[in-house]
Amino acid sequence: MSTYRRQGCPNLLFPSMIGRQMPAGEEIMAKVLTGDAIEALRRDGFHFPIHGVSEVDAADYRLQLETFENENGGALKGSHRFKSHLLFKWLADLVRAPHILDAVEDLIGPNIMCWNTHWFIKEANSASFVSWHQDNNYWGLDTEDLVSVWVALSPATIESGCMRMLPGSHLNPILPHVDTNAEHNMLTRGQTIDVDIDENLAVDVELKTGDAALFAYQIAHASYPNQSDDRRIAVALRYIPPTAKQMLADWDSAALVRGEDTHGNFEHEPLPTCDLDPVAVAFHTRAEEQQRQILYKDTEWADARVSTSGARAPY
Numbered sequence: 001m002s003t004y005r006r007q008g009c010p011n012l013l014f015p016s017m018i019g020r021q022m023p024a025g026e027e028i029m030a031k032v033l034t035g036d037a038i039e040a041l042r043r044d045g046f047h048f049p050i051h052g053v054s055e056v057d058a059a060d061y062r063l064q065l066e067t068f069e070n071e072n073g074g075a076l077k078g079s080h081r082f083k084s085h086l087l088f089k090w091l092a093d094l095v096r097a098p099h100i101l102d103a104v105e106d107l108i109g110p111n112i113m114c115w116n117t118h119w120f121i122k123e124a125n126s127a128s129f130v131s132w133h134q135d136n137n138y139w140g141l142d143t144e145d146l147v148s149v150w151v152a153l154s155p156a157t158i159e160s161g162c163m164r165m166l167p168g169s170h171l172n173p174i175l176p177h178v179d180t181n182a183e184h185n186m187l188t189r190g191q192t193i194d195v196d197i198d199e200n201l202a203v204d205v206e207l208k209t210g211d212a213a214l215f216a217y218q219i220a221h222a223s224y225p226n227q228s229d230d231r232r233i234a235v236a237l238r239y240i241p242p243t244a245k246q247m248l249a250d251w252d253s254a255a256l257v258r259g260e261d262t263h264g265n266f267e268h269e270p271l272p273t274c275d276l277d278p279v280a281v282a283f284h285t286r287a288e289e290q291q292r293q294i295l296y297k298d299t300e301w302a303d304a305r306v307s308t309s310g311a312r313a314p315y
């Protein structure tokens with residue numbers, strides 16, 4: 001196995017920002033992010049913390065999530081951990097929160113689609129972990145402008161298994177991965193970078209309740225098990241410009257959350273009017289099936305069902 005080395009190739013992160021100008025020729029001013037934050041994203045591939053939600057809202061969202069879990073037999077099912085903005089009205093509102101979209105617009109421009117929402121829930125004192133991986137290795141999206149907004153609804157600490165980022169790894173070509181299907185790995189295929197990672201180079205993304213982190217599609221990241229006495233609960237919001245394309249399937253969907261879509265590469269998802277809106281739930285069923293086929297494409301588990309009860313979900 002080879003060893004990871006940071007490369008110094010040109011950073012093409014968020015190319016939609018490059019050359020964007022006002023009609024008079026002046027550069028567009030950022031709405032939320034400082035120049036240092038944008039530079040950190042370009043240099044390192046991530047930036048934190050930013051404001052995600054208030055502690056009051058975070059507590060309310062957690063209560064609504066756990067009430068749903070308690071009423072439906074326990075921990076959120078694997079299929080419910082994906083595109084949950086189609087299932088829960090409050091999450092549909094969160095992906096459209098103006099302050100979050102302002103930060104995303106600073107990176108990818110004024111036309112924004114929410115391609116996905118992913119829950120990352122580690123039970124207290126559990127063995128669940130996320131191996132080192134890059135999302136662009138298996139999501140099939142032809143864009144360098146995907147940005148993830150990872151919102152902590154409980155403290156994300158080293159003890160609770162916060163994310164770990166490998167600075168500058170977005171500058172590399174996609175690193176080789178292997179599918180392990182390892183027990184307790186929260187990723188669908190147990191996909192793992194097949195290169196030795198020097199853990200001393202990694203940055204722990206510790207967040208308070210309500211904080212959020214921004215990171216790039218290409219960044220290598222991982223997380224250890226939760227050794228704390230509380231659940232580690234986070235939801236990742238995945239944003240793309242309408243210019244993005246799905247290369248592993250003929251159909252994919254996304255919610256237009258700001259601006260306009262003049263490309264038509266994704267079917268527009270409905271906005272739920274309430275939790276478990278029948279129209280949105282039916283759409284979610286179709287989208288979940290398609291997402292599973294994309295994520296398992298060309299693997300021995302291509303026809304496998306995503307777990308309905310365990311920690312594993314379509315990531």
